[in-house]
Amino acid sequence: DKEREIGRNYPEYTEFVKKVLMRDNHICQCCGKQVNHDAEVHHLDGYNWCIEKRTDETNGVCLCSVCHKAFHSIYKYGNNSKEQYEEWIGYAIGEYKILNSFMVSLLIPSFNHSLI
Numbered sequence: 001d002k003e004r005e006i007g008r009n010y011p012e013y014t015e016f017v018k019k020v021l022m023r024d025n026h027i028c029q030c031c032g033k034q035v036n037h038d039a040e041v042h043h044l045d046g047y048n049w050c051i052e053k054r055t056d057e058t059n060g061v062c063l064c065s066v067c068h069k070a071f072h073s074i075y076k077y078g079n080n081s082k083e084q085y086e087e088w089i090g091y092a093i094g095e096y097k098i099l100n101s102f103m104v105s106l107l108i109p110s111f112n113h114s115l116i
Helices: 002-006 011-023 065-075 082-107
Strands: 039-043 060-064
Touching: 011 039, 011 060, 039 065, 060 065, 065 082
Parallel strands: none
Antiparallel strands: 039 060
16 A cells, blocks of 8 residues: 555646546535545546556546545455446445435434435
8 A cells, every 4th residue: 555655646646636626626426525634536447557547637536535445345446447436426325315314304204205
């Protein structure tokens, strides 16, 4: 992991991270949490194999550290793809909607779930 971090310490990469975070308004694209100090940029097509997109801002998304770890706990590190992300984000957002609906029903028992 240390070698991985050191390898990403160059001006173009720093600029890539800044652009992605600004574009996404420092909001986790999975859970919607406003992130500042724990914001992470996830490469859609993996840094290790997709060399031409390493610093392409269209190849990155802002995730909070929890969601980023959740993605990699399923798909591991390296050789990740945009297709994996799209599969995961669809599932994750669906799970958040179910959880939010459940939490609202605990707080407001008469809440109409079809509104979510």
